[in-house]
Amino acid sequence: MSADSGTVEGVRQRNLSRLLRLVHRSGPLSRASLTEATGLNRSTIAGLVMELVTAGLVEERAPESSRRVGRPSPIVAAHPAVVAIAANPEVDAIEIAAVGLDQRLHARVRLPQSSVITPLRTAELIAEQITRWRSAELATADIVGIGLAVPGLVRAVDGLVREAPHLGWIDEPVRDLVAQATGMVTSVGNDASLGALAEHLYGAAVGIDDVVYLNGGASGIGGGLIVHGTPVGGVGGYAGEFGQNRPGIAASADQRAPDGVLEDEVSRGRLLEAVGLGQADDAELAEALDRATATAARDEVERQRRILATALSNAVNVLNPAVVVLGGFLAILAERDLPGLEAAVRAQSMPACGEDLRIVPAALAEDRLLIGAAEVVFTDLITNRLTDRLSSGLVLQG
Amino acid sequence: MSADSGTVEGVRQRNLSRLLRLVHRSGPLSRASLTEATGLNRSTIAGLVMELVTAGLVEERAPESSRRVGRPSPIVAAHPAVVAIAANPEVDAIEIAAVGLDQRLHARVRLPQSSVITPLRTAELIAEQITRWRSAELATADIVGIGLAVPGLVRAVDGLVREAPHLGWIDEPVRDLVAQATGMVTSVGNDASLGALAEHLYGAAVGIDDVVYLNGGASGIGGGLIVHGTPVGGVGGYAGEFGQNRPGIAASADQRAPDGVLEDEVSRGRLLEAVGLGQADDAELAEALDRATATAARDEVERQRRILATALSNAVNVLNPAVVVLGGFLAILAERDLPGLEAAVRAQSMPACGEDLRIVPAALAEDRLLIGAAEVVFTDLITNRLTDRLSSGLVLQG
């Protein structure tokens, strides 16, 4: 409301946002490159940067030796003290991290839990961890908000966790609980959607505006969409649930679960079973699959790849993405023969849709969920909460 | 380039666009309601409206008797002379219309063709029709561009028709051909995507930001997506090809085409066959289905509805739309028991995704394709080409 988009003051807001977004996403940039990227005047850039510096959001550093003619341009970087707290509650543990506006991971802990974590306990643990960090790693930090990645359906409007089967949560007002416990602005999102966001911004799909992301975890298959460069939520914010789709299965012999959904057929559990493992992490699973000589194991891999290919084709036909990013055990399945999978998907898609398509494994490690959760906080800060940070520079008038 | 988004001049551009978009989409509005809708100052609105009036894009009319206290506010309406030409080439005919910025259909013809129309012939026919109209219905009209709705895959960047199986077109530079023949700005889009756009703006999904649209025609099933209130194209612009998806079919007895795609199973042809008709339009088909007593016909309807429900569920899980709009024979299938179809879709979707979902038949008649095609022209005009229309009002300074 205060930053009317139609008014002249709004221009400055937008330009400040553009600048901050640039240095946040692209990393440290010289002032010269900022003028080039934005098309604004040198003096304008100088003023905008100064405002961001005084707001404590950005830092200017001595220029690097650029190996170029001319006066070196100072480097503008995100202020290292600005951080967001990201958290990811799981069945057996909760992971909490402090992610910097400069894309650095300032701190990170994994707090194992003896029993399944509750929403209230989640809020408590986050609050405790923040106070602990505040007197140590984050003593000088400027915490701008909290982002949660929850393995379940999250209603976008109010951060209510509708259902997190893995955690046993139903209709839990997680956002409000955490906000109350910490007194900080909090946002909650679906873990897979946040993974998609992270891969889009910093991972395997950087610069790609149309992305389909599927992640294979122990509990099933989740996913997220990027359309026009922005994450897709749908009305409720529940979009991306590829795992619940009913896949077309060409050969009926390939079907294991009658009337089952994708994650019943393409599952980590079935892969573990096929190689005779009880529990294993992704690396162990990949290795076991590499070693496996039994035809049963290989057949299971091929079966799952066939079904996955059809499921991906359906998504490709509808969304025509430039890139499909696969994470978790789906990446393992894919990487056993990436061109083969691409070919299989192309064969079942509209030819034109297949042309521009690339299938790639996820590039970010497990902290992609935390990065994505933090990113939501930063996006909110940059686009909506900038005005509040820009303290009164109006004294000059007197 | 000229209208930098970060500069002050861009503000006026955006405000002019907002105003014009409002009167175009919402119809005639009083100046008072424009100030309320935009939050801009009265005097600002006056200036903006005047600029649009002098540009010939908008008209001011005497105020209506508002039955309210106070000075009556003049009505701002889209200028009735501003029109876009919309065309829709089909197998046996080409349909051409002149759609007004005021949402009126100024003129419309259907030109039957003895043989399948070629791209070149399409361009010629459009050009001829325009010259014909120019000396009659559109004598005083201000034609701002041409929009084509093509039943096939259209590459977004250059308007190349990659493949229109129905017309036998492959890699035809339709946009350039039409632009050359007419000398006018031309845009080309997939017919179903344009139908989705029309339903979103003026039809069954007005005000809904997340829409899935499926249209059942004689040649198959096409579709379009609206996400965040804007049409989704994907990288190439081929998004929305639901018909090529491989549906999950729960009961193998329901399968007719082995390894077939959705439009092989759910098809107008199979319905006609089931009721023993050779050719029929949608009304006749609906009536025949109503009359049909043979269990074979009813079974076929139920079979197609089952498969359609699964296909819709898949889309609902991934996109979490607020509304699914069904057109063509899919509307006939759906309307035989709309709550039943909704229930079937809900049963196969994530519960949360199903909650906010409504399934509705398309509200616009067959001209929805033409409306959508014209809309693309208007959107381009409003967002990109406004600058060119605003002729030099700089004389006042002297």
Added chain:
DNA sequence: GGGGATTGGTGGTCAAGACCAACAAATAGG
């Protein structure tokens, strides 16, 4: 070490656009 090139800093001017306040116009209702 000097010349050329690029960029930052400062100070000032200029144009553009939106806002604001006061006034005029037009209407309903008494």
Added chain:
DNA sequence: CCTATTTGTTGGTCTTGACCACCAATCCCC
């Protein structure tokens, strides 16, 4: 006919950014 209310109209103000000129800083290359 008069008043209250709403809205158009007008002229002035404020903020913002562009542009310019000049100087200083720093680097590459000769």
